[in-house]
Amino acid sequence: MTELRQRMNDAMVLRGLADRTRESYIACVLGLAKHYRPPPDQLDAKAIQAYLLHLITEKKLAYASVNQAACAFRFLFGTVLGREAARFDIPMSKVPKRLPRVLARDEIVRLFAQCRTLRDRTLLETVYAAGLRLSEVCALELPDIESAPDRSCIKVRQGKGGKDRYTILSPHLLESLRLYWRTYRPRRWVFPNRAGDGPLFVQTAQRMYRAACDAAGLANTAGIHTLRHSFATHLLEAGVDLHSIQRLLGHGHISTTMRYLHLAQGRLTGTPSPLELLPLH
Template identity: 45%
Template sequence: MQPLLKTEKISKQRADMLLQFPLNKDNLQAFTQYQELLQLKGYSPQTLKTYCNEFHLLLRLLGKGKVSGMTKEGGRCYSATRLNTAINALKFYFEQVLNRGREFYDLPRPKKPKKLPTVLAESEVARIILQTKNLKHRALLMTAYSAGLRVSELVKLRIKDIDPGRMMIHIREGKGGKGRMVPLSQTLLETLRIYYQQYKPGEYLFEGENGGPYSARSAQEILKKAKRWAGIQKKGSIHLLRHSYATHLLEAGTDVRYIQVLLGHNSLKTTLRYTHVSKLKLGSIQSPLDRLKLE
């Protein structure tokens, strides 16, 4: 059989493509090496899936041609609509798997539209939390907002990551495998104590029915339902709460450089979407959750 991502469900259209464009022996070996190196380097599951999908599609389209013999000029004809991702996937193969030079670094890339993130008002966040009657679901949403977490960070939080002594949350599995510390909201801590007594989770703070971490899809569905119950039409996933967290900190006067640290951004440019500068110390930052009226 040809290699496929283990968790991927195959549609009829994709099945037809697999039959119509089989991988040759050399490209099959290249794809196996590609997957193994991505995993070895510790790329996130989402990045691994995205890169492998793009690389896999390219291998199919090459037919009998060997990917190792592909030139930069050949790459110019590939998938303009997903050119940025495709180029990154190709760069990884040639630069990391084959240890060749930066052959694809100067391919023209389409400019990404500069979109401002959608943000909830503090009153809207409060409505979402108040309309979530299930204690576990409420605690999950409060945790996501209070610390500005990505959904992958949220579902991987362990009980030991909550440090009430220092009033900090230790995010061990951030993007790119980087850990960071964020302040623990007093309001969140009180809710988590009640939640823990009632649900008694084992290892992970939020666990599925059969143990193990809560699924990202389930977490997203919780927010989707909560927004509907609160009558909020704004689009967005758990990342909507992360954007709101950053913006609310900014509006409260938190220095953008501290927000960069709290969000775990590599570059300040990423954080400058919420740009504003003021003078505060990290230890004095109050979580925006503590300013909400939840009673």
Template identity: 40%
Template sequence: MTNEEVYVRAYEEIKLRGLSPHTVEEYLGKLTLFLRYFDNRPIETMGENEIREFLLYQLDSGKSSGTVNIYNSALRFIFGAVLGRNLNYQLIPRRRQYRPLPSIMTKSEIVLFFSTIDNLRDKAIFETVYGAGLRISEVARLRVQDINSEQMRIFVSHGGKERYTLLSQRNLELLREYWKHYRPSHPDGYLFYSRGRKNNIMTTRAIQDAFHRHCKNANLPNTFTVHTLRHCFATHLLESGAEVCCIKELLGHTFIQTTSFYLHLSNTNQLVQSPLDTLPKKRGRKSKVKSNA
């Protein structure tokens, strides 16, 4: 099988599995970089040793563990599903990832952030991200028909998976005000668009830039990102008593372990009492203090 035929077969295998367009782009892009590293040698002549060398090169180049694991997954798929090879995974292990705790905005900081936004479109975007727990790519591709005001929920499609999340009354009123002033008319129904270009939806970069601009105006730390609002959505729901399983569905997580990460961010420990403090008090002899004299 030639390298060109591998590309065609890889696309077919990804399509058969119903993987997202983003996955197609990621896997085929990683395949291109792998072949380029070895001067486009026939991929059928390569195996675990070449994959190891390539992954080590990526680490030496400063790539993060998460990025290197994506390279690893892509190449495992190409060699396994496309070429039908049984690789020795002991030789190409996935790299252990350390996930640091992200910065979280307090509710007072969120109020301050929203109060400094003087642009109706930007305010509608960021209140929707926080109010519904959306990813930046999800709010960028939010459509008018995704807003269900009757059932007070928002339809979200991401990575080939669909879910419903919350639509708050405040969010609905703001979106209606935005609709009234901007009258979005994209042929596919997309809600947010670039200034003066109604047929061009907002890019994630433009949304991120707007977020940092408003954070700066509010004198908030530059460590906050748009995704911080999604973290805050989950953390504040957890602190208000929402079940982890419910939050998992709203966020669109596949595994409950991913959602359980927010247990480390919430202040629910303040509501938990040590069992030592719950023991019934019983009178007894006072403990004597031993003297060294």
């Protein structure tokens, strides 16, 4: 790591930025450095804006990825290098608002049935049953599964934003986890990597999900995060209130959870049309 990137990393550590945020910001600065010959601290706002345009028009990156790069550059120039914000007025791209993909209940059943191994199925069941993020399920450790009858839950350590929380441990999932443990005998992490000396790589978990989707004939299912969206939507359809779902998901704002109102089919299909309320007959 160059001296500049080390300074940036140290500044992020001091401000308590999450590990994945630091990794993403450093990767954005590294991409900038590879694109231009001069080091990033010698670039001006015009060069930064040209690079962001390059990411959109030539790299074809999603606007969310471009926004992340813009945030990384703001942090580098504004916080690390101490340059005036007015000199680096980097516009943020407007991210198109799209509803996330949600699997129907029968699709979830088909997905689990087509998992290649018991480990694959147990991991995907855990994501869906507890509403976990990909990084959260990979980082689970055995003590995080609290199975006492009077305290049955899963502890999520240092989720998004560096926050701990508790989420559901269903009896069915607990049975699956116990069968999985008897078969594989993990020692520290619930889902360790192949060497057993660390947590499962997120790319490996994504491949498990994609392989199961392909075997089940499920198209346009995006990534494994679809199971988390399905968890929230199915709870809402079952009558669970938004604030409880917000806490289970670890959302900082209720507005983030409210988007699942648009996905709950039961609430939509069960709503009468105003035409039915008119005295037409």
